[in-house]
Amino acid sequence: xxxxLGVPSKGRLMDKTFAWFDRRGIALSRSGSDREYAxxxxxxxxxxxxxxxxxxxxxxxxxxRIHLGVTGTDLVRERLPLxxxxxxxxxxxxxxxxxxxxxxxxxxxxxxxLDDLDAVAAAFRARHxxxxxxxxxxxxxxxxxxxxxxxxxxxxxDSQGATEGTxxxxxxxxxxxxxxxxxxxxxxxxxxxxxxxxxxxxxxxWRSRVAPCDDARKRRLAAFLERIAEAV
Amino acid sequence: MPGRAETLARAAALRARFEAAxxxxxxxxxxxPAELLLDLYGENIRGRAYVTSDALRGEQMLRxxxxxxxxxxxxxxxxxxxRYTYCGEVFRRQEHDPERASEYVQVGYEVFDRANPAxxxxxxxxxxxxxxxxxxxxxxxxxxxxxxxxxxxxxxxxRRKAALKRHIWHPRRFRALLERFAGRTPxxxxxxxxxxxxxxxxxxxxxxxLRGRDEIEARISALREDAGAPPISERxxxxxxxxxxxxxxAPFALERLRDVAVDLPRIGPAIARLQARLAALAARGxxxxxxxxxxxxxxxxxxxxxxxxxGFFAEGRPDLPPIATGGRYDALTRRLGRGAEIPxxxxxxxxxxxxxxxxxxx
Numbered sequence: 001x002x003x004x005l006g007v008p009s010k011g012r013l014m015d016k017t018f019a020w021f022d023r024r025g026i027a028l029s030r031s032g033s034d035r036e037y038a039x040x041x042x043x044x045x046x047x048x049x050x051x052x053x054x055x056x057x058x059x060x061x062x063x064x065r066i067h068l069g070v071t072g073t074d075l076v077r078e079r080l081p082l083x084x085x086x087x088x089x090x091x092x093x094x095x096x097x098x099x100x101x102x103x104x105x106x107x108x109x110x111x112x113x114l115d116d117l118d119a120v121a122a123a124f125r126a127r128h129x130x131x132x133x134x135x136x137x138x139x140x141x142x143x144x145x146x147x148x149x150x151x152x153x154x155x156x157x158d159s160q161g162a163t164e165g166t167x168x169x170x171x172x173x174x175x176x177x178x179x180x181x182x183x184x185x186x187x188x189x190x191x192x193x194x195x196x197x198x199x200x201x202x203x204x205x206w207r208s209r210v211a212p213c214d215d216a217r218k219r220r221l222a223a224f225l226e227r228i229a230e231a232v
Numbered sequence: 233m234p235g236r237a238e239t240l241a242r243a244a245a246l247r248a249r250f251e252a253a254x255x256x257x258x259x260x261x262x263x264x265p266a267e268l269l270l271d272l273y274g275e276n277i278r279g280r281a282y283v284t285s286d287a288l289r290g291e292q293m294l295r296x297x298x299x300x301x302x303x304x305x306x307x308x309x310x311x312x313x314x315r316y317t318y319c320g321e322v323f324r325r326q327e328h329d330p331e332r333a334s335e336y337v338q339v340g341y342e343v344f345d346r347a348n349p350a351x352x353x354x355x356x357x358x359x360x361x362x363x364x365x366x367x368x369x370x371x372x373x374x375x376x377x378x379x380x381x382x383x384x385x386x387x388x389x390x391r392r393k394a395a396l397k398r399h400i401w402h403p404r405r406f407r408a409l410l411e412r413f414a415g416r417t418p419x420x421x422x423x424x425x426x427x428x429x430x431x432x433x434x435x436x437x438x439x440x441x442l443r444g445r446d447e448i449e450a451r452i453s454a455l456r457e458d459a460g461a462p463p464i465s466e467r468x469x470x471x472x473x474x475x476x477x478x479x480x481x482a483p484f485a486l487e488r489l490r491d492v493a494v495d496l497p498r499i500g501p502a503i504a505r506l507q508a509r510l511a512a513l514a515a516r517g518x519x520x521x522x523x524x525x526x527x528x529x530x531x532x533x534x535x536x537x538x539x540x541x542x543g544f545f546a547e548g549r550p551d552l553p554p555i556a557t558g559g560r561y562d563a564l565t566r567r568l569g570r571g572a573e574i575p576x577x578x579x580x581x582x583x584x585x586x587x588x589x590x591x592x593x594x
Contacts, residue, residue, distance in 0.1 A: 081327040106437030110451045112422035118405070122398060123451060124443060131274070140327070143279055150405030152398065155275050167441040189437045194422065 002048040003220050004211075006060055006069035009037050009051035013203060016095045017070045024227055044227060046220040055079075057206075062086040064211035067221065074100055074178060074201035078138050087206040091228055096203030098178040100138055102145070102196035105167055106189050113195050114149035117174070121153040124173065135159035135172035138198075142176040145198045164188040234587035239337050242583035243319040246339040246363055250317035253359055255341055258316045260301035266291035269300065272567065273535060282323050282334075294323035298340050299536070299561065299578060300568070306344050306576075307569040313345035319583075331551070333584070342578030344565070350505065353540045353560060353577050354512035360544070360556050360579045361518065367589050369544040369555055373482070374529025376400065377539040377560070378489065378502040382475055385498020388413060388464050391454060401535045403528070410472070415463030426452065427459055471495035478527040482510055485525035509540060536564045540577065546589055555589070556581035 007028065008014050018028045027042040028049050039049030050066060057071035058079040070093065076083050104111050111120055121132040135157050136142045146154055157172050164184050166172040176198060179185055185192065205228070213221065234242075251257055267290070269277050281296040295301070298318050306314055319339040326332045341359055343352045361371065383396045392413045399405045411417045419427075426432050432452055439445055475492045478485050489503050510520045530541030539560030546552050558579020566573040 082330070105440050105443070107433075107439045107445075108443070108448060109432045109436050110426060110448055110455065112426075113420065115408075119395070120443070120451065122395070123447065127447060128442065140279070143275055147276055147279075150399070150402055150408065152274055152402065155270070156278070170442050173441055173443055189440050191437075 001214060001217055002046045003068060003217055003224065004048050004050055004066040005041075006050045006052045006057045006066040006071075007039070008054040008057070008070060013054060013070075013096055014051070017093065017203065020093050020095075026227065044224060046216070047224060058083075058087070061206055061208040062210065064208055067208055067211040067213070067217070068224075069206050069208070070203060071206065072096055072098070072201045073204055074098065074138065074141070074199055076204070076206065077199060078141050081140065086209055088209055090205045090207050090225065093203040093205060096201070098180045098201050099197055100141060100176065100178055100199040100201060101185075101192045102134070102142070102174065102176045102198060103164075103185055103190040103192050104174045106186075106191040108191075111193070113193060114146070114151055117193065118149075118151040118153075121151060125153045131155040132174065133157045133172040134174045134176055135163050135166040136176035137163070138176060141198055145176075149195070164190060234584055234591065238587060239584045242587055243337045243339050246581065246583060247317050247319045249363060250339070250341045250359065253315075253341075255315040255317035258302060258305065258318050259320070260295065260298055260305070260318065262295050262321070263292040264295050264301060265289070266293045268304075269293050269296065272300065272564075279327060280325055282325050295321070296324060297322055298338060298580070299342070299564070302340070302342055302578075303561070303564055303568050303576065306342075306574075307565060307572060310344065312574065313343070313347065315344075316340075316342045332553070336582060336584050338580045339583060340578060340580040342576065344574050344576045346575055348512075349539075349560070349575050349577070350508035350512040352575070353509050354516045354518070356558055356577050356579050357513060357540075357542055358516035358518055360558065360581055363581060364544055364556060364586070367546070367555065367586060370524065370547050371542060371544050372524050372526060372529050373540070373542045374526050374531075375502065375506055375540055376530055376537055377505065378499055378527060379475070379531075380538065381499045381502040382472055382492075382496050385496055386464055386468055386472075389458065389461050391458065392461070392464070401531055403531050410464070410469065413464045414466070414469045419459075423455070427456060467495055475499075476528050478525070480525060482520045482523045482525045485527070486510070489527075505539070530559060536561045538563045542579070544581075546585075549589070549592075552585055552588070553582075555585045 007017050021028050025043045029040050030051065031038045031040045037051040039051050041047045041049050052060060054071045055075055057069040058076045060066045061069045062080050076087060080086050111117055124132045131153050133155050134142060137158065137160050139156055143156060159166055163175050163177040165188060166175060167190065168188065247257065266283055282294040283291055285291045302316055317340065319337060321335055322338050323335050326334050341356060343356055345352045379400055380397060383393055386393060395409055396406060399409060471492050478488045480488060486507060493499050493503060514520045530537055537559035539562065541559035543554040544556040545554050556579060560577040562573065562575050565576050
């Protein structure tokens with residue numbers, strides 16, 4: 001029986017993941033045409049490659065349908081409430097860096113911290129009759145971050161894309177999104193709160209704690225982990 | 233684990249017991265409009281309740297409790313005074329503890345009565361205590377009203393009091409605000425720079441979004457005003473600290489609170505209400521000399537209670553949530569009453585947990 005490794009099925013994340021494994025003597029490649037989501041593995045015994053959407057990899061790891069998977073910390077933490085019980089980080093891959101941050105209009109000169117945001121949220125609700133809206137796709141992480149930061153009177157609005165534009169469009173007052181350089185934020189006249197870093201994310205190799213492992217698989221996993229550890 | 237049929241049978245028996253005590257049986261829908269619950273509890277309710285939706289009615293929640301729909305029903309067309317009882321499932325989304333039930337049966341008893349608040353509180357507590365007899369539970373009691381009165385009576389600005397009252401249910405944030413208003417926390421550099429600037433909005437980025445320039449200016453002037461306000465005194469701060477730490481049997485707690493009232497005289501009427509409640513509980517046969525009172529009880533989880541609060545716990549089973557909880561929620565009737573209001577107190581118990589404890593008993 002083979003160990004199943006899930007890797008993002010397209011784009012730079014796939015290419016960089018392939019390169020990372022390549023440096024460790026494990027050659028991953030997509031088999032057949034560009035449209036086919038099957039892969040081949042050379043350079044190590046008993047590992048099979050599954051090309052999946054990066055967003056589905058946390059779920060597959062938690063369900064134990066794959067033994068290993070590459071995806072961002074942000075997606076694991078957002079999608080798996082009990083992530084520490086379900087998966088273990090094997091290695092940070094050193095690319096795909098992105099910070100999940102909370103940002104407000106740069107014109108809000110009176111707002112620098114969560115503490116300010118909470119006070120503004122109270123005044124905003126009194127003035128406008130509804131809660132201050134935060135646009136994001138990371139509902140769980142943002143809700144827990146704001147709650148533990150003592151912010152009351154906020155409402156999350158779902159935004160699956162172009163989140164930085166929601167403030168100007170008046171569908172939200174603040175945003176929480178992934179940023180790598182901050183340029184998009186500046187271009188949209190937004191600023192990050194000084195204590196507004198919710199999570200630092202990067203592409204990470206995870207091991208499922210729940211995927212079934214017989215003795216043969218355990219040996220293969222040990223060999224795989226050794227190979228990962230000795231390289232570079 | 234008790235079976236579902238067994239739990240429902242126990243629930244029906246408990247409801248019959250409350251009916252015999254004079255309550256009318258009521259039913260509420262399982263699907264509740266999400267908007268109202270979101271408005272009352274804020275975004276956090278999404279983490280605790282199941283939200284669903286359809287294209288016609290929009291977002292709905294699986295009933296996370298009965299109190300809100302029962303209050304709504306009473307405020308819409310209830311006669312006074314009123315006593316209600318109900319039983320059925322409530323649904324709580326669990327994201328952190330897989331051991332906690334996401335669906336369980338509650339039985340409740342709610343009293344809407346203007347005549348004698350202390351007697352109504354004692355009635356609810358005593359009825360629930362009697363229903364739990366034999367399970368050897370520890371009762372915890374508290375009173376959010378005393379804390380609110382203490383904040384209301386502080387010698388400080390209304391704005392600070394409003395900020396503190398808004399966070400009574402968030403102890404960590406409450407403490408941080410208190411430290412700041414008492415001048416114990418240094419002013420953050422960004423705030424200091426803002427206050428020092430002649431025209432803080434000079435050179436600011438373009439105004440975008442719904443929050444306007446006037447709102448930003450209003451907050452800056454509020455911050456300037458606050459910076460000029462004297463700190464909350466050490467005397468009041470330490471009295472508030474003593475108050476929050478009161479954790480004694482009721483008669484001793486009453487003594488401690490009277491001491492605190494020397495520095496926070498505005499809690500006097502709330503203490504008188506506590507005293508009247510203890511007398512009413514004693515008249516109902518509750519052993520008040522052995523009853524625990526914690527001034528901070530109910531601050532973390534019971535957001536709509538604003539006076540008397542209580543819970544019953546199985547002492548040898550820290551893994552179990554409280555078997556019964558309840559309290560006074562006058563402010564909730566005001567929020568849902570569209571101008572009307574009525575003193576209200578109630579409690580719920582969990583027959584499933586009662587059966588679990590009985591099964592485990594030797």
